[in-house]
Amino acid sequence: MTIEDRYEKARRIHLSGDLAGAAAGYGAILAQAPDHAAAEAGLGVIALQTGRLSDALLHLSRAHDRAPDDAKIANNLGNTRLALGRIEEALQAFNAAVHADPELLDARYNRGVAQQRLNRRAEAEADYLAVLESDQSRMDAAVNLAAVYRAAEDPHAAIQVLESALQRVGPQDDALLSLAALLETVGDTNGSANALAALSKARRNDPQAVLTRARLALRAGDPDGGLETLRSLPADAPDQARRQAHYLSGLLLDKAGRIDEAFAAFTAGNNAMRASRANADQMANRYLRRIDDYRSLLTSAPSLPPPETAFPFSLVFFCGFPRSGTTLMEQILEAHPETVTTGEDSPLQHLYEEALPTPPAGRNIDAHFLANLDASARDSLRRTFRSIVERQKGDIAGRTLIDKLPLNLIELGVIARLFPDAKVLVALRDPRDCVLSGFMQPFRLNDAMACFLDLDRVASTYAAVMDLYAAQKDTCGLPIEEYRYEDLIDDFDGTVRRVIAFLGLNWHDDIANYRNRLAGRYIATPSYIAVTKGLNRQAIGRWRRYEHQMTPILPVLAPFAARFGYDSQ
Numbered sequence: 001m002t003i004e005d006r007y008e009k010a011r012r013i014h015l016s017g018d019l020a021g022a023a024a025g026y027g028a029i030l031a032q033a034p035d036h037a038a039a040e041a042g043l044g045v046i047a048l049q050t051g052r053l054s055d056a057l058l059h060l061s062r063a064h065d066r067a068p069d070d071a072k073i074a075n076n077l078g079n080t081r082l083a084l085g086r087i088e089e090a091l092q093a094f095n096a097a098v099h100a101d102p103e104l105l106d107a108r109y110n111r112g113v114a115q116q117r118l119n120r121r122a123e124a125e126a127d128y129l130a131v132l133e134s135d136q137s138r139m140d141a142a143v144n145l146a147a148v149y150r151a152a153e154d155p156h157a158a159i160q161v162l163e164s165a166l167q168r169v170g171p172q173d174d175a176l177l178s179l180a181a182l183l184e185t186v187g188d189t190n191g192s193a194n195a196l197a198a199l200s201k202a203r204r205n206d207p208q209a210v211l212t213r214a215r216l217a218l219r220a221g222d223p224d225g226g227l228e229t230l231r232s233l234p235a236d237a238p239d240q241a242r243r244q245a246h247y248l249s250g251l252l253l254d255k256a257g258r259i260d261e262a263f264a265a266f267t268a269g270n271n272a273m274r275a276s277r278a279n280a281d282q283m284a285n286r287y288l289r290r291i292d293d294y295r296s297l298l299t300s301a302p303s304l305p306p307p308e309t310a311f312p313f314s315l316v317f318f319c320g321f322p323r324s325g326t327t328l329m330e331q332i333l334e335a336h337p338e339t340v341t342t343g344e345d346s347p348l349q350h351l352y353e354e355a356l357p358t359p360p361a362g363r364n365i366d367a368h369f370l371a372n373l374d375a376s377a378r379d380s381l382r383r384t385f386r387s388i389v390e391r392q393k394g395d396i397a398g399r400t401l402i403d404k405l406p407l408n409l410i411e412l413g414v415i416a417r418l419f420p421d422a423k424v425l426v427a428l429r430d431p432r433d434c435v436l437s438g439f440m441q442p443f444r445l446n447d448a449m450a451c452f453l454d455l456d457r458v459a460s461t462y463a464a465v466m467d468l469y470a471a472q473k474d475t476c477g478l479p480i481e482e483y484r485y486e487d488l489i490d491d492f493d494g495t496v497r498r499v500i501a502f503l504g505l506n507w508h509d510d511i512a513n514y515r516n517r518l519a520g521r522y523i524a525t526p527s528y529i530a531v532t533k534g535l536n537r538q539a540i541g542r543w544r545r546y547e548h549q550m551t552p553i554l555p556v557l558a559p560f561a562a563r564f565g566y567d568s569q
Contacts, residue, residue: 003029003032003033003036006025006028006029007025007026007029007036007038007039007042009025010022010025010026010028010029010039010042011038011042013025014026014042014045014046019046019049019050022042022046023042023043023046026039026040026042026043026046027039027043030043035066037062037063037064037066037067037070037073038063038067038070038073040059040060040062040063040066041059041060041063041067041070041072041073041076043055043059044056044057044058044059044060044062044063044076044077044080045060045076047059048060048076048079048080048083053080053083053084056080056083057077057080057081057084060073060076060077060080061077063077064077064093064096068096069100070100071096071097071098071100071101071104071107072097072101072104074093074094074096074097074100074107075093075094075097075104075106075107075110077093078090078091078092078093078094078097078107078110078111078114079110081093082110082113082114082117087114087117087118088118090110090114091111091114091115091118094107094110094111094114095111097110097111098111103134105131105134105135105138108127108130108131109127109128109131109138109140109141109144111127112124112125112126112127112128112131112141112144113144115127116144116147116148119151121148121151121152124144124145124148125145125148125149128141128142128144128145128148129145132145132165136165136168136169137168137169139165139169139172139174139175140174142161142162142164142165142175143162143165143174143175143178145158145161146158146159146161146162146175146178146179146182147178149161150182153343153345155182155185155186156186158178158182159179159182159183159186162175162178162179162182163179166179171198171199171200173199173200173202173203173206176195176196176198176199177195177199177203177206177208177209177212178208179191179192179195180192180193180195180196180208180209180212181208181211181212183195184212184215184216184219187219189216189219189220192212192216193216196209196212196213205232205233205234207233207234207237207238207241208241210229210230210232210233210234210237210241210245211230211233211241211244211245211248213226213229214226214227214229214230214245214248214252215248217229217252218248218251218252218255221255223252223253223255223256224256226248226252227249227252227253227256230245230248230249230252233245239272239276240276242272243269243272243273243276243442244442246265246266246268246269246272247265247266247269247440247441247442249262249265250262250263250265250266250269250440251440253265254440254545259545259546259549263546263549266439266440267454269442270439270452270453270454271453273442273445273453274453276445277445277450280445280450280453281450283445283446283447283450284447284450284451284453284457284461286447287447287448287450287451287461288451288461288464290410290447291410291464291465291468294410294411294413294414294468294472295467295468295471297371297413304373304374304375304378304417304420305375306420307378307379307382307420307421308375308379308382309379309382310421311382311386311421312396312397312398313340313389313396313397313398313399313400313401314399314400314401314423314503314504315400315401315403315419315421315422315423316400316401316402316403316422316423316424316425316503317348317403317404317408317411317415317419317422317423317424317425318330318333318341318402318403318404318405318408318424318425318426318427319404319405319406319407319408319409319411319424319425319426319427320406320409320426320427320428320429321406321407321409321429321431321434321438321462321465321466322406322407322434322438322441322443322452323429323433323434323437323438323441324406324427324428324429324434324485325427325429325485325488326404326406326427328485328488329425329427329483329488329499330343330402330404332496332511333402333499333500333503333511334402335508335510335511335513336500336505336508336510336511337508337510338398338399338400338505338508339399339400339401339402339503339505340393340396340399340400340401340402341401341402341404342392342393342401342402342403342404342405343404344404344405345392346403346404346405346408347385347388347389347392347401347403348385348403348405348408348411348414348415349405349408350388350392351381351384351385351388354384354388355380355381355384356369356370370413370414370417370418371417373417373418378417378418381418382418382419385418385419389401400503400504400505402425406427407448407465409426409465409469410465410468410469410472412424412469412472412473412476412478413472413475413476415476415478416472416476416477416478420477420478422478423478423479423480423481423502423503424478424479424480424481425480425481425483425499425502425503426469426480426481426482426483427482427483427484427485428482428483428484428485428564429484429485429486430485430486430540430541430543430561430564430566431462431466431557431560431561431564431566432543432550432554432557432561432566433539433540433541433542433543434462435455435458435459435462435543435550435553435557436455436542436543436546436550437539437542438452438458438462439452439454439455439458455549455550455552455553456552456553458553459553459556459557460556462556462557462560463556463557463560466560470563479502481498481499481502483495483498483499484564484565485540486540489537489540490537492512493512496511
């Protein structure tokens with residue numbers, strides 16, 4: 001029997017599911033022919049199948065070195081690197097696989113997965129579309145493509161992809177689960193419920209299905225039904241689903257008036273979120289150090305001459321402490337035909353990511369770097385900023401760009417140095433409602449959001465942010481307009497007209513009809529349910545229901561309540 005005959009025999013044993021027998025066969029081949037790439041790859045695949053990732057990497061790397069043009073070996077090497085979290089290296093392997101065999105759809109799909117994890121949405125989209133063009137039954141590609149569109153805040157494209165795939169292939173649980181969740185976020189409660197009803201019996205209590213049903217109950221004002229739904233969450237649900245369930249329970253209990261239980265649920269959610277990131281406290285401390293850096297450096301940085309060139313659009317930075325109602329005002333302003341808003345995809349933050357040096361461990365080099373800019377470096381950064389805006393929004397000449405991200409509030413010193421021609425709009429809200437609401441939200445963790453995991457730290461972060469804002473407001477030289485969330489609710493026309501005038505725009509009747517634009521829209525913040533319900537006072541003074549739990553932090557917030565005119569409320 002030749003080596004190749006023995007390899008084919010080992011491969012058939014492998015396909016039959018006898019991994020031990022296949023491993024013995026591949027090993028015997030390598031003992032006789034040490035450079036046999038396919039046998040080496042076979043051992044790598046068995047290691048991958050049995051979760052021995054280090055062994056899989058060793059075998060598949062050897063096999064790829066011996067047969068660099070073998071697409072299947074390169075694809076399996078990519079899968080191993082992906083499982084190890086080595087995503088850039090996985091992408092290199094998938095590129096090699098696609099180059100070797102453009103028709104290997106698994107490699108094209110896997111490359112899309114790697115691109116998606118690296119936040120390269122356009123590249124991921126292209127790979128998934130190529131897979132679906134070749135094989136319309138690939139529901140995995142449709143589900144992932146929908147996730148790409150959702151991340152790009154285009155839920156209708158995501159919904160269309162899933163509905164088309166379901167029409168072609170028929171009911172498929174993963175697609176139905178994704179579709180139900182998407183339809184809920186855009187307010188199509190009937191469509192979401194119908195998608196859930198179409199699930200197979202085995203997946204009716206899938207964690208994602210349970211969470212979506214609970215959100216539908218919250219929308220419907222049925223807290224008891226939502227809480228009962230959450231009791232069906234499987235005991236082995238993923239940690240992420242259990243964290244979401246804590247926050248949803250809190251909202252449902254709050255709606256039911258069960259305040260002590262609601263506070264306990266939010267606390268449990270935040271504790272679980274902290275446990276999910278071993279360095280959560282270090283992240284929070286790093287953010288607070290950044291605030292200190294900004295206070296000490298940017299308020300005393302030397303002035304720069306006027307910029308070399310003006311932007312072809314007007315520039316407004318819209319900020320406020322998180323949960324101040326910025327999402328609501330953004331949706332109102334976006335209704336104006338002469339504005340373009342960013343939906344928290346802040347071009348300023350992209351500028352940091354793309355153009356500033358990588359900070360050494362424990363340092364906030366952006367503050368040090370920006371404080372020492374000269375005019376030439378400043379103008380170069382402005383050109384980069386403009387290219388980022390044009391990449392995101394296209395040609396917006398003559399319009400007003402509203403770069404909205406709440407905690408850009410600490411960046412006024414940066415904004416003044418880079419964009420002295422900008423305006424700043426600041427949302428205010430009763431500090432006690434603001435801090436409480438921040439504590440209740442399942443924010444995606446980054447340095448700033450790590451400060452929201454316990455009530456004391458939310459309050460101290462609020463104090464640090466608003467003190468820095470006060471210091472920079474007095475020194476930055478930028479035109480700044482403040483409005484209060486409560487005034488927007490109580491005097492919509494007066495408050496919005498004042499904001500519109502500050503932006504240098506004329507009133508437009510589309511503003512008053514902003515809610516018509518929200519029908520079926522995706523709001524990519526925790527406010528998405530509240531924003532689509534219209535103006536109401538339900539969230540004003542909510543802190544009083546939690547006054548007992550908030551007693552220790554009220555003295556921290558009292559000076560700010562007085563400063564912003566809330567001390568008598």
